Amino acid sequence: MTRALPLLLLVLTACGSQGIEGVKTFTYPAGDHRSGSLIYAETPPAGGPHNATWQNCGVYDRPLYNEYAVHSLEHGAVWITYRPNLDAAQVATLRKLVEGRPYTLLSPYEGLDTPVAASAWGAQLKVDQADDSRLKAFLDKYEQGATAPERGASCSGAYGETR
Known part of the structure; x- marks a missing residue:
């Protein structure tokens, strides 16, 4: 019985290390191309219908x-967004x-309920600080x-282009 306990703890620790605290997940079908302005369930969006053209990955100073951007998520990009008034050190x-x-996008985003959000197809993490270690973990995953x-x-x- 004493041998099973350390093994059980090791298994539980290994299983728990796969998750990133605070990540919310969603399910969306792929390939739903539409034109025009669309409404999304999350802010910023983490999947769903999107334009037939994707956003070029890169760093943007405008929204x-x-x-x-959602089409880029479908291609495997992670979109990191931040409040437009986030201080310059955090943006850096x-x-x-x-x-x-x-495969990343970085841009300001109006109306965020937290200072920074990271979105991927079907997953999102919102944090208060740009140096939150969960952001790198989210990117890596x-x-x-x-x-x-x-x-x-x-x-x-x-x-x-930008807005």
């Missing part, structure tokens, strides 16, 4: 259209976080992650 921290990651219906599809060569 993006949801409809293009976010820029450094996404630096060198080809969801950038080109298993939840992306079209992971590996291009994240460049399409729409590069």
Whole structure:
């Protein structure tokens, strides 16, 4: 009996390490291309209908259209958004976080209920600080992650404009 307890704790610890505290998950069908302005259940969106053209991955100083960014999520991108009034040091921290990651979007976003949000297809994490370690964990798990219906599809060569 004393041997089973350490093994049980090891198994439970290993299972628990896969989750990221605070991540909410959603289920959306892929490939639902629509035109025009769309309404989403989450702010910012974490999946759903989207424009047939994807947003080019990269760092933006202006807000993006949801409809293009969601298509990038379908391709395996992670979209990190922040309140437009977030202080420059925190924005710099976010820029450094996404630096060198080809399947990320970074942009300001009006109306966030927290200072920073990270969204992937079917998953979202909202945090109060740009240096929250869960953001990197979210990127590591969801950038080109298993939840992306079209992971590996291009994240460049399409729409590069902002609002």
